[in-house]
Amino acid sequence: MEPIEGRRREILRIVIDDYIATAEPIGSDAVRERHGLNVSSATVRNEMAALEEMGFLNQPHTSAGRVPTDRGYRVYVDSLVTEEPLSRVEQTRLRETLFTRDKPQGAIAHVAHALAAGTDYASVVEAPHLQDQVIRHLHLIPLTPHRALIVVVTDAGVFEGKTVELGAPTAPEECDRLSQEISRRIAGWRLGDLTVRAMDQVIGEASLYRQVVTEVGRLVGDQITASWSRIHTDGQANILRQPEFRDARRAEPVLSALERHEVVAELLHDGGTAPIRITIGAEHRREEVRDCSVVAATYYVGGRPAGELAIVGPTRMRYGRAISLVRFLADTLGEALGRV
Amino acid sequence: MEPIEGRRREILRIVIDDYIATAEPIGSDAVRERHGLNVSSATVRNEMAALEEMGFLNQPHTSAGRVPTDRGYRVYVDSLVTEEPLSRVEQTRLRETLFTRDKPQGAIAHVAHALAAGTDYASVVEAPHLQDQVIRHLHLIPLTPHRALIVVVTDAGVFEGKTVELGAPTAPEECDRLSQEISRRIAGWRLGDLTVRAMDQVIGEASLYRQVVTEVGRLVGDQITASWSRIHTDGQANILRQPEFRDARRAEPVLSALERHEVVAELLHDGGTAPIRITIGAEHRREEVRDCSVVAATYYVGGRPAGELAIVGPTRMRYGRAISLVRFLADTLGEALGRV
DNA sequence: GTTTAGCACTCTGAAGCGGTGAGTGCTAAT
DNA sequence: ATTAGCACTCACCGCTTCAGAGTGCTAAAC
Numbered sequence: 001m002e003p004i005e006g007r008r009r010e011i012l013r014i015v016i017d018d019y020i021a022t023a024e025p026i027g028s029d030a031v032r033e034r035h036g037l038n039v040s041s042a043t044v045r046n047e048m049a050a051l052e053e054m055g056f057l058n059q060p061h062t063s064a065g066r067v068p069t070d071r072g073y074r075v076y077v078d079s080l081v082t083e084e085p086l087s088r089v090e091q092t093r094l095r096e097t098l099f100t101r102d103k104p105q106g107a108i109a110h111v112a113h114a115l116a117a118g119t120d121y122a123s124v125v126e127a128p129h130l131q132d133q134v135i136r137h138l139h140l141i142p143l144t145p146h147r148a149l150i151v152v153v154t155d156a157g158v159f160e161g162k163t164v165e166l167g168a169p170t171a172p173e174e175c176d177r178l179s180q181e182i183s184r185r186i187a188g189w190r191l192g193d194l195t196v197r198a199m200d201q202v203i204g205e206a207s208l209y210r211q212v213v214t215e216v217g218r219l220v221g222d223q224i225t226a227s228w229s230r231i232h233t234d235g236q237a238n239i240l241r242q243p244e245f246r247d248a249r250r251a252e253p254v255l256s257a258l259e260r261h262e263v264v265a266e267l268l269h270d271g272g273t274a275p276i277r278i279t280i281g282a283e284h285r286r287e288e289v290r291d292c293s294v295v296a297a298t299y300y301v302g303g304r305p306a307g308e309l310a311i312v313g314p315t316r317m318r319y320g321r322a323i324s325l326v327r328f329l330a331d332t333l334g335e336a337l338g339r340v
Numbered sequence: 341m342e343p344i345e346g347r348r349r350e351i352l353r354i355v356i357d358d359y360i361a362t363a364e365p366i367g368s369d370a371v372r373e374r375h376g377l378n379v380s381s382a383t384v385r386n387e388m389a390a391l392e393e394m395g396f397l398n399q400p401h402t403s404a405g406r407v408p409t410d411r412g413y414r415v416y417v418d419s420l421v422t423e424e425p426l427s428r429v430e431q432t433r434l435r436e437t438l439f440t441r442d443k444p445q446g447a448i449a450h451v452a453h454a455l456a457a458g459t460d461y462a463s464v465v466e467a468p469h470l471q472d473q474v475i476r477h478l479h480l481i482p483l484t485p486h487r488a489l490i491v492v493v494t495d496a497g498v499f500e501g502k503t504v505e506l507g508a509p510t511a512p513e514e515c516d517r518l519s520q521e522i523s524r525r526i527a528g529w530r531l532g533d534l535t536v537r538a539m540d541q542v543i544g545e546a547s548l549y550r551q552v553v554t555e556v557g558r559l560v561g562d563q564i565t566a567s568w569s570r571i572h573t574d575g576q577a578n579i580l581r582q583p584e585f586r587d588a589r590r591a592e593p594v595l596s597a598l599e600r601h602e603v604v605a606e607l608l609h610d611g612g613t614a615p616i617r618i619t620i621g622a623e624h625r626r627e628e629v630r631d632c633s634v635v636a637a638t639y640y641v642g643g644r645p646a647g648e649l650a651i652v653g654p655t656r657m658r659y660g661r662a663i664s665l666v667r668f669l670a671d672t673l674g675e676a677l678g679r680v
Numbered sequence: 681g682t683t684t685a686g687c688a689c690t691c692t693g694a695a696g697c698g699g700t701g702a703g704t705g706c707t708a709a710t
Numbered sequence: 711a712t713t714a715g716c717a718c719t720c721a722c723c724g725c726t727t728c729a730g731a732g733t734g735c736t737a738a739a740c
């Protein structure tokens with residue numbers, strides 16, 4: 001595909017910019033008037049016809065203006081869009097609210113809210129992956145003499161896990177002793193390495209240790225597959241405010257998808273490993289979100305990828321704004337979580 | 341207001357039942373045909389005119405059938421509706437999934453899902469109130485030498501709270517000792533009674549205790565006001581499937597309200613103290629949900645009210661079904677949480 | 681060769697207009 | 711009190727008309 005350049009490129013940018021702003025097809029006259037293009041509308045028309053030929057624009061019907069295609073948006077985000085950097089005050093405001101939360105849960109929810117409120121689209125934030133995190137302590141919290149709750153403290157936060165059945169009645173003091181003992185042995189491990197097989201070497205036959213460790217392993221495994229508790233969504237109602245979703249039957253599949261966390265996980269992880277990943281309309285594997293674009297990023301805690309966050313909106317999205325916000329919040333969230 | 345009786349009452353029930361089922365205005369003929377009424381349509385018309393006069397029915401326009409008013413729905417839920425009890429298999433299926441979760445969080449999410457999936461409406465579930473719960477243990481989980489996380493185990497679950505700054509560097513063993521000590525003194529208290537004032541009598545001047553207790557008190561206070569972490573919503577997309585919300589602009593205020601947890605809290609707590617509370621359309625204080633009805637219930641843990649759950653749908657709601665499901669899940673959730 | 685003025689053309693969307701049918705209220709007979 | 715009969719009302723559907731927006735094409739201009 002030959003690169004688009006010069007005036008033609010400029011016109012494509014203008015059409016998409018304006019369409020994003022107005023949600024109405026853009027005519028040749030509008031392009032000429034609204035920006036100081038020193039050419040006639042006929043010239044613009046020729047260029048637009050060419051751009052349509054190339055598959056970047058589309059006419060809803062013969063006598064309407066042009067609308068970007070998914071491929072048009074693709075070149076737009078790849079080479080035309082100008083980021084809209086966050087203002088100083090916005091940055092500090094976001095930073096402050098984020099750094100005053102102490103539970104990771106709170107930070108996650110707050111980032112989701114900030115993404116949604118800052119863009120008028122929906123947002124999705126995934127809590128830190130467990131398997132890559134490094135264990136600091138493990139605590140057994142006695143619930144009854146026969147059951148205890150496992151709490152794991154890692155470098156990226158605190159996670160309560162399953163309850164574990166204790167073979168014999170165990171006093172709280174004994175739980176503490178056990179916790180210390182287990183912590184001492186597994187501190188520094190990656191959670192993902194905490195398998196029964198690996199444990200055998202360190203712990204041997206001590207049956208209670210084994211049981212606790214098995215439960216933690218299961219916790220990690222569960223969180224990877226059944227991610228319900230790890231995904232936080234916000235701003236779904238924003239979708240309904242977009243003119244392309246005026247009809248609830250268009251919006252319904254999208255909102256349904258956002259409620260199904262396995263679908264959301266797919267949205268978050270599609271699209272490679274770039275720092276900012278953008279998936280546009282028909283590029284999605286999921287039918288339900290073919291009218292949507294997703295701007296996603298990975299956030300890092302302690303230098304390791306910890307989780308994903310994204311904005312979900314119509315393909316007619318303010319990409320410049322979305323990219324800036326996603327990038328900033330990914331950075332800030334990682335930073336905030338890193339300080340335990 | 342005189343009570344409605346006999347045939348007239350029956351006709352009101354039929355109109356509302358049918359309207360709930362079809363979402364279309366109900367004509368006199370439909371009423372006669374679809375149910376074995378042994379009267380002519382003219383008679384039905386007279387009755388329906390009377391019911392309109394009384395304010396229970398309404399005509400969208402002169403030549404249409406009748407539609408229930410909010411007041412009509414009110415008498416319907418108060419005296420006409422027949423509950424639709426859950427089938428045996430449904431009961432056991434719900435019970436099983438609910439009793440195999442061990443974290444209260446999981447149970448809450450699952451109840452929300454069951455309410456939504458079982459009705460095609462939206463659902464809201466509030467996690468157990470903190471202030472009424474009885475403390476079993478309190479644990480300090482060391483994060484760094486200077487900070488610890490407070491975890492409280494009560495009779496209705498486990499709650500991780502704020503982190504607390506430890507005045508002096510404190511070893512894990514010391515944290516355990518402290519936890520034991522504090523737990524011993526405050527076990528059996530209501531969380532709501534855990535104020536600094538009350539503590540002074542028991543603990544006196546020991547400054548670290550005080551600090552921990554203050555943080556727990558603040559946690560309880562925060563959870564009461566800032567309830568974001570306590571409310572779980574599901575099935576919002578179901579709302580979009582209802583014909584009355586075909587237009588996204590109608591649905592938007594509702595979904596926005598469901599995303600704002602302070603509004604949801606209001607929905608849950610309005611309407612008195614009955615075991616099942618139903619609020620219909622214009623009865624709501626909130627403008628945004630004037631097209632909706634809410635069927636809410638309180639669930640009890642250990643005999644004390646612990647939290648609320650509700651179904652949110654159009655005023656044209658299958659009340660019989662909603663009531664049964666809400667009641668059953670309130671009971672079951674309370675039971676499940678009660679077993680720690 | 682590119683640009684542009686001019687113009688015919690196409691298509692949407694709004695407005696206007698009977699016809700149809702559902703459902704009503706009223707009246708008079710039962 | 712009920713009901714048959716009937717005139718009436720009004721949303722809805724399909725049809726036509728009309729204006730306006732925006733186009734593509736052609737031929738002239740730069």
